Amino acid sequence: EAGVAQSPRYKIIEKRQSVAFWCNPISGHATLYWYQQILGQGPKLLIQFQNNGVVDDSQLPKDRFSAERLKGVDSTLKIQPAKLEDSAVYLCASSLRMLNTEAFFGQGTRLTVV
């Protein structure tokens, strides 16, 4: 079974530039998550989708971050404009359903903002 695919693996941008990350979840998984993992910390939820609807985006900095999941499959996360404190690994995860099931993580995109 193919895992969660993310691209790119690495990205370096200057502050105030924009960047986009892409995620392809495991086939058939209805729930998709974007997490931000700052170095030395645990993943922090940014947004959760159920099919193509948003379940929770309370921790997404909406003035600069946006995410969409068109057609309930692939998802993109965008940052515009980026700040130095956005430097982190952005992890995408998916699960079969919302409630009490294993979340499978991709390898992540490491973003460095200089």
Added chain:
Amino acid sequence: GENVEQHPSTLSVQEGDSAVIKCTYSDSASNYFPWYKQELGKGPQLIIDIRSNVGEKKDQRIAVTLNKTAKHFSLHITETQPEDSAVYFCAASDTNSGYALNFGKGTSLLVTP
């Protein structure tokens, strides 16, 4: 929302010894508690999970215990091996957030030969 505390932040053990990592959570309605292992440059990978209707679960050298009254759960690794060296995260489902997982800050485990 859910708050998950994890300790210790670092743990060093000799090969063959046991390792224990402890977590506490705040949301009394949480009912799913997974443990993830993260190796350098990789995404977290589930190693074991437990649901609130169970007090203990074991899978070979790994076991997890859950005390719902005290709102804490623990990971036990026996007969540790160098390949167990990694960062381990506990997590708890957040009932206020679509049951998404809230993670602890992680424990960096080093197993020395």
